[in-house]
Amino acid sequence: MSTITIMILIPFILASLFPYFEAQTLSSTFANQGQWNLVQPSVGISAMHMQLLHNDKIIMFDRTDFGHSYLPLSNGRCRMDPNDIALKVDCSAHSVLYDVPTNTLRPLMIQTDTWCSSGSVLPNGTLIQTGGYNDGERSIRMFTPCFDETCDWVEFPGLLSQRRWYATNQILPDARVIVVGGRRQFNYEFLPKTPSPNSSPSSIPLNFLQQTSDRSENNLYPFVHLLPDGNLFIFANTKSVLFDYKQNSVIKEFPPIPGGDPRNYPSSGSSVLLPLDENLASLEAEVVVCGGAPRGSFESAARGNFVQALGTCGRIKVTDPNPNWVMENMPMPRAMGDMLLLPNGDVVITNGVGAGTAGWEHGHDPVLTPVLFRPSETVNRFSVMAPASRPRLYHSSAVLLRDGRVLVGGSNPHVFYNFTGVEYPTDLSLEAFSPPYLALDFDPVRPTIRYITNNNVLGYRVFCYVTFTVPNFASASEVSVKIVAPSFTTHSFGQNQRMVVLKLSGVTYLAGEAYYATVVGPSTAEIAPPGYYLLFVVHKGVPSSGSWVQVM
């Protein structure tokens, strides 16, 4: 036996010593509509921004300027901030680190205001987070995950060249981050700042953002997706462009999304880049935009008239020579929905409202039921899931977990934390949605990852062997291996979210219930920028738990 075969077999042998299957009962409601669970009744803050890090901890944060939160800072620390609008001395936390496996949390310290900010995880796993409001509008903050209790935010105030409030970030193939737009900012800039004497930090104009700003803006938190050709897809209001950030030039204007209604903040639809499939002869890239609010809804909501949200999704294959939007109806209208790519390639749309828009007190008729969107189906692409028990309106968020659940948190449509005397109380809880694939019914076909070669490093165009077990193996044609870049989610958009279906060159039987999939690392850094991804084996549409891999 070769060394590699022995290495592959060890985890299987270990696994067979510890049986992990138990007698299961059928739970068909779960298998059809998924299931919700309350995970934490209160984390002390309302999770306006969330990012899963590669140590299975989620960094969450809110604003700093609404007064105290419901979680004290540890070790007697306090924020002393003469610039803060609400509290000059504040001994409560506005950021927490939530550990998924142990369901515990730790307060973190942020000094400057992170309200409506943006972020990206760098290839080395450090979160770089940008902007906010007031004294935080030009701050850069870093958070490097650690496996003990020591790490915290490190802030670099004043380092951005412009105020970034409601901007969108995207990690780039060369490991830089582009920060696009923000309120009254029709420009972009790059991070990290290259320090050079005598050069002031600079930003580069982007007229497209000016052209797409209307009376209530409707182009904030633009939907930015890095495309396989290295250009950016940028969607704002109703328009979208193919943008070459290296040359500062718009290469192509796509047709406006049909219907004429805005999709970005405060109309707040959502968007994903559908999975990029490396098994196709020529790579295709398709963008989906769902929900939002009809033009004028923000002004109407300010007058107490909550207009029904948009019920449509548009999808466009941006790699076609002359692409066009294809529209379809969601099961129900929704603004402020969060769209997340699930490990099996479906898209979940959760949170949000059926009427009104983003903005203080501007949302109404919360939509409790997530819907699943199956992009590859030809008919019945949508299905309605089980309802959550808690409304998630403005300032809520959602992230995918390694185990395939979707964690939701936040919801605070008020200037302060208000729990009584308001229609939609501030929500400090975390809930998890388990999609149908997590039902026990699917355990017979559920793969379990046992081992990934090369210490979980996935090299570009390099072969990688993923050993997994599955009780009832169907066939190699039912197997796919996918990697997902976790999103920085805020305001209904998952920044940096992407999924790549790895090129699969075969599935080989080992022994017992063990197989290994031979896959090839991403072709280019444009397809998958370097960094940490969750790798999933999917068998018969049922995903394994994810394993962290580093693409480099």
Ligand SMILES: *[C@@H]1O[C@H](CO)[C@@H](O)[C@H](O)[C@H]1NC(C)=O
């Ligand atoms: C990652 O890179 C950033 C920027 O260079 C640096 O500040 C940070 O310390 C690095 N993190 C790790 C874990 O090395």
Ligand SMILES: *[C@@H]1O[C@H](CO)[C@@H](O)[C@H](O)[C@H]1NC(C)=O
């Ligand atoms: C919301 O909370 C703030 C601060 O605690 C308070 O001043 C305000 O009256 C509350 N609003 C309502 C509607 O209860």
